[in-house]
Amino acid sequence: MATGRDAVAVFDHAYHGRTNLTMAMTAKNMPYKHGFGPFAGEVYRAPMSYPFRDGLSGEEAAARAIDVIEKQVGADNLACVVIEPIQGEGGFVVPAPGFLPALAEWCARNDVVYIADEIQSGFCRTGDWFASEHEGVVPDLVTTAKGIAGGLPLAAVTGRADLMDSVHVGGLGGTYGGNPVACAAALGALEEMRTHDLAGRARQIGAIMHERLTALAAEHSVIGDLRGRGAMMAIELCEPGTTLPDPVRTAAVSAYCHAHGVVTLTCGTWGNVFRFLPPLAISDELLGEAFDVVSEAFRATA
Structure with a gap:
């Protein structure tokens, strides 16, 4: 809605969920995708920085990924890049230093929304409140869940006001949105994280x-x-x-x-x-x- 574009870029080894749309974004077939198609179009996959296997610097890996995106999708068609700052199901792959900042800078230069999937890496797990902080990357949107509510079912999308407000009134919603018990658990969990560092x-x-x-x-x-x-x-x-x-x-x-x-x-x-x-x-x-x-x-x- 915010960009007027359709294409989404994700990465090798990515895991983003098990709804129909996020299965299209998830890389691994078994057990997540097998037999559940057809999946959404306009989801494109770029090579991830994987230091153990590619031996590339962060800048080199980012240049490789950006080259694939520019050639196979085109920046003018791309709504967003979605990436786990540290991959979860894909193998806890930590990208080489410089990869995420270079990717975020390219997104900013091309009016592409940079989305950090911090569902597994967020809420103090990596030693920072969010894994993106390690290299000072500020995403346009952040997805969170898991640690947000200490085991109760809750997830969130947080982002720039102009992006969040781009949808018409009533356009965003859900049956369980803002569940009060889960939200109370989240407030308690966040307070524990702060109090006990x-x-x-x-x-x-x-x-x-x-x-x-x-x-x-x-x-x-x-x-x-x-x-x-x-x-x-x-x-x-x-x-x-x-x-x-x-x-x-x-x-x-x-x-x-x-x-x-x-x-x-x-x-x-x-x-x-x-x-x-x-x-x-x-x-x-x-x-x-x-x-x-x-x-x-x-x-x-x-």
Whole structure:
């Protein structure tokens, strides 16, 4: 409505949801898209910055993505670029420094709306209130959910007033919009984040996880990459000495963890990434206990 344009650009490995429109934006077929088409047109996919696999600087990766968008879509046809500052389901891919600022600058120069999907990375998870803050990027629109209400069902879109006000009166709405119980939970969750400095706590958790995962990677050559920020970290498992994904070992390690009382989540386009998302209220002792089990799992499945 705000731009009068139709096209949307998203990125390789992206996950944006499971409605019909967001399935078109999500990259991974199984289990999210398989059998649920047809999907919306005018959704185009550009290459993501993936340092472990492409070896490009942020500026180089941004130039590559922009070149694809300009050639396959054209800036004059593009309503918006939608990107996760740190990808979630796609494998906790952290773009190389400079990628997001270059992309945002190109959007501003071409009157393209820059939308940050902070649904998984927002609300103190990465050690900042929002992952976009790490490089000082200010999105035109931000989508949020998950951590916003401590587990109650709530999501939000926040953005520049001229964009939000571009829709006619009554044009935006929904059956459960502004649910008062969920909104009260969100206010409580936000107050907890402020009072207990959970962004700072996320950085502490990240330091502990980084130390444990670095030691694990030194012991097990199947771990090809360690990445993330704050309490949002991941390891990518590959056949030793290569970048060939190893989803079989990943599944075996995860099954061991589950059998021994630790809930782990795998993700990534090839199903070979462990994502670690401990509660921001977790104690150091409980976090250490969990990683003891993770360490045992790697040794048991070697």
